[in-house]
Amino acid sequence: MLSLLCKYFKNSYNDMNTIKDSGNILINNQLISKRCFPTQPHLKNISISRVEKEDIDVVLPYVIEFRKQLFPMLDAHKLPKDLLAFSAVYLEAEAGAFLQAKDQHGKLIGVVGMLAYDYRFPHLDIDRRKTVEVARLFVDPSYRRSGLGTALFKGLVAVAKEKSIERLYLHTHPFLTGAYEFWGKQGFQLKDFCNESNFPTIHMELFVDRIA
Numbered sequence: 028m029l030s031l032l033c034k035y036f037k038n039s040y041n042d043m044n045t046i047k048d049s050g051n052i053l054i055n056n057q058l059i060s061k062r063c064f065p066t067q068p069h070l071k072n073i074s075i076s077r078v079e080k081e082d083i084d085v086v087l088p089y090v091i092e093f094r095k096q097l098f099p100m101l102d103a104h105k106l107p108k109d110l111l112a113f114s115a116v117y118l119e120a121e122a123g124a125f126l127q128a129k130d131q132h133g134k135l136i137g138v139v140g141m142l143a144y145d146y147r148f149p150h151l152d153i154d155r156r157k158t159v160e161v162a163r164l165f166v167d168p169s170y171r172r173s174g175l176g177t178a179l180f181k182g183l184v185a186v187a188k189e190k191s192i193e194r195l196y197l198h199t200h201p202f203l204t205g206a207y208e209f210w211g212k213q214g215f216q217l218k219d220f221c222n223e224s225n226f227p228t229i230h231m232e233l234f235v236d237r238i239a
Contacts, residue, residue, distance in 0.1 A: 070174060072131035075182045077124065078138075080114060086127055087113050089135050093165040097203065109142055109162065116142050122159050124186045126179055128166075137166040139179040141187065144196050151219055151230055156193040180213055187235055195233045200226055207231075214238060 078086050091110060095103045109116045117125040117140050128137035144158040161183065166176050187195060197215065199206040207229055215231040222228065 073128055075126055075128045075178060078127050085135055090163055126182050128175055128179055136170050137175050137179055139164040139183050141183055158194040158196055159192050161195050161197040184238055192235055198228050198230045200228060
């Protein structure tokens with residue numbers, strides 16, 4: 028079944044643009060418990076760090092606006108649970124984390140988060156290994172294809188390893204151009220491709236112990 032889905036999905040996406048986000052961030056294990064994460068040489072003026080409570084007033088509106096732009100078909104006034112309870116979900120929960128990227132002037136240019144997976148898709152048959160959902164990877168258009176998306180994800184992986192997370196899960200959608208290819212480059216495997224609430228949805232997973 029999964030092989031047929033993969034074949035169908037590949038044929039459906041052969042005309043999509045591939046994100047050339049080829050950054051290869053090396054995370055020093057001695058640094059993963061610190062607030063800031065290393066970036067590539069060409070991103071040397073970019074800082075990636077954990078979001079703290081004092082950052083919420085800037086980060087949350089950024090995420091809400093980005094979501095509004097990417098999903099104009101949704102009611103922007105109805106926020107999902109993770110954003111309504113941002114601090115509890117991403118900053119206080121044991122499995123949660125949220126990272127931010129800023130340029131040399133302190134401007135927010137990208138984010139990514141992870142939260143405990145809630146098993147709301149029973150058809151995926153995800154077992155009880157310690158699983159988080161990767162969410163809210165948003166990168167400013169001027170920094171796309173620069174390696175920043177990969178840098179943010181590698182930083183998140185470092186946190187996941189620190190928290191002894193076993194599996195990373197995410198879902199994306201066909202209309203988010205290049206998203207499937209990007210996550211495939213990070214090592215994610217297709218788990219299912221189906222409709223969720225009338226949205227064509229791509230479910231993917233990556234086991235942390237398989238990440239170099």
